[in-house]
Amino acid sequence: MYYLVIRQFARTLKNLDAILEKAQRHAETKKFDVNNFCTARLAPDMLSFLFQVRIACDQAKSTAALLAGKEPPVHEDTEKTVEELRGRVAKCLAYLDTFTEKDFEKTSPQLKIKLPRQGKSLYADEYLFGRQIPNFFFHVTTAYDLLRQGGVEIGKSDFIGHLHLVDG
């Protein structure tokens, strides 16, 4: 189940990457600099688009690492362009791809995940369902919403991506 969630994070990040590519194509067509999106915010005291994408990546990366008892790699916050953000997503996806179901075999709901800032911990399922899944989708959605509000032609199907439909 933990592995399933990590695979879903990876799928959603792949969808986000395709959305970022659509933003690039949209800006080309409309002849504006796509990097104008990087500093876009829904409210002046909200985090910018750059941070929404970075944090989404970091949530996915940390979730995989900490549930598997590993140290998450540090990805420096140096991106200034949409192309660099796509690089950040790619780096995160490459990291997520190193995980297999086996990495989570020993992960039990009794595993405590430390939150250094709070000096406290969360049990694995509370960490995953209560904190990481809502957080991850919060940031991907807000990134999507910023592009959508900015005129990029994307819809829910870009956010959800391809589903494995079966007969019956």
Next chain:
Amino acid sequence: MYYLVIRQFARTLKNLDAILEKAQRHAETKKFDVNNFCTARLAPDMLSFLFQVRIACDQAKSTAALLAGKEPPVHEDTEKTVEELRGRVAKCLAYLDTFTEKDFEKTSPQLKIKLPRQGKSLYADEYLFGRQIPNFFFHVTTAYDLLRQGGVEIGKSDFIGHLHLVDG
């Protein structure tokens, strides 16, 4: 695990209800009609705030019902005010509260969930992780983003709500 997700949906909807209440208090203080939010949209061709809240509720309701092999109740789309939307959330929460872990004991990953519009099905885990979880959080986040952009003083902690921190 299925039950855990349904409990998380319920927690997130409770957080959304508290956010709606904050919007009401904000509007009172600023002396404007809180129901002005109901028709707010991030883009003119996106669904309005009313629909974001309704769909979030419906995603939660259907997920619980279909994974437990039940028929989801019909909640008519008649709300026109924030107070009525809070009623919709309450109705959904009351429905989610009827579920226990036992309802999902027989739910296997091989369960096929029918998508009537597509005339196809999804296996339970694909339905849950690939479609319902992303969709649910998409709509709650977009509702949050609309209020946040509209000046309501809410932050990520309102979205995440209370976490069960433990020592260690």
